[in-house]
Amino acid sequence: MADYSIWVLEYAAVEKFPFSVMLYGPMHQGTRKLPYGYALLKGKGETILIDTGYDHVAFGKQLAESYGVSNYHGPREVLAECGVKPEEVTSVLITHAHFDHMGAIHMFPNAKFYLQKSELDKWVWALTLGQEYRFLTGGGDPADIVRAVEAAKEGRMILIDGDKEDVLPGIDVHLAADTHTFGSMYVVVRNDGARDSADKWIFAGDLIYTYDNLTGLDPANPQFVPIGLAVGSQQNLIFSSAEMLKAAGGEVRRVIPVHEDRLHEIFPSRLTDRGLQVVEIALANGDKSRVS
């Protein structure tokens, strides 16, 4: 009996993304489609997002013209595919403070937001180091932190200090310190509500971009291969990948990378008339399928 219905909703994509960024290694290994998406969970009286996407008004044109990001659709259209309006979102778990994960918090006026304290602490610290260290803070947008302050003033911003069980019913978060960012976190949904759950789904944020980060490319000789971008270290990325896979009981498909284009081949899915994938990870009892 599943507590939450869970979907991964595509909202934009890069059609030809270099594989060597997704799986750190030799250059010029071809390209793959890189979808942008967020996870939507409904159940237990909550409507939850994992991450928000980017601020299309501020960055859409540049991302489209210079970086090939295409077919953007905003939260109102994307969430409508699952019968949800942005104002109905009750909680947003922000895996990390990069502009494309935290950039649209202003579009969810009734949500509470959850972010790791160390993500913010160390970003602020890194800014004191001087311009020559700006690699460490490059993916963050000051406007997102200002909006977070506005949300905090309304009591809608919660900073989490490390691992925390039951942030929301049946949902735990785990700090992956000094990995892709200073305070990235991954989300574990125990979808049967049990502490020792047999039905866990792990949402990886940008700790992995593809299932291949968990397995490598040689099925006979699996290995963890980190993504390319780490403000922390690739060692920490590798150990976080191992933790997530262990949390999933070794079942690779249960560690969900929203940037993985093959999700629609592994789970029931539907291509909308806007050309976006709706991937149905789980369906709560009595809930309506959005892909069949």
Next chain:
Amino acid sequence: MSEATEGSTQPATWRYVNAAQPAQQLISRTLTQIAGFALLAMTSKRPLALAEGALLGAQQASLQAIEAVRALEAHGGASHHLHHLRQAAAMLRQACASALRCLGPEASEGEREALVRALRATSHHLRATARLLPGFELVDLHRACCAAHASQLRLCEA
């Protein structure tokens, strides 16, 4: 295309851009620091022990930014950009002052509101500087995962 962008190929505009970039980056960094402290203060039940010293540092940075933008000269389309940069620096100074008043749990609702207003205004003017002329982007998209391929994209399309 904005008047500022149309003029962006002019030598005078490029001189302005080169001169103004460090000031804008200083404002952006300091805004993030102050907003970060504000967020920590508003979400913590305890006073922030080290914040006052750090905020005094941010206040110093805001004064540097005001001096830096005061020294800038702009003509034509870049004038509008400089207007927003000066406003950003001025609002940043206000945000610093408000943040210092907001340290600790006894900060009034009015003081918190004033801080949020100043932060929002600084961000608004900074966003305008990023929009009006190239070279003032607030997010380094080259360091974002989604954009790491940009040069490769252009190679593929060449």
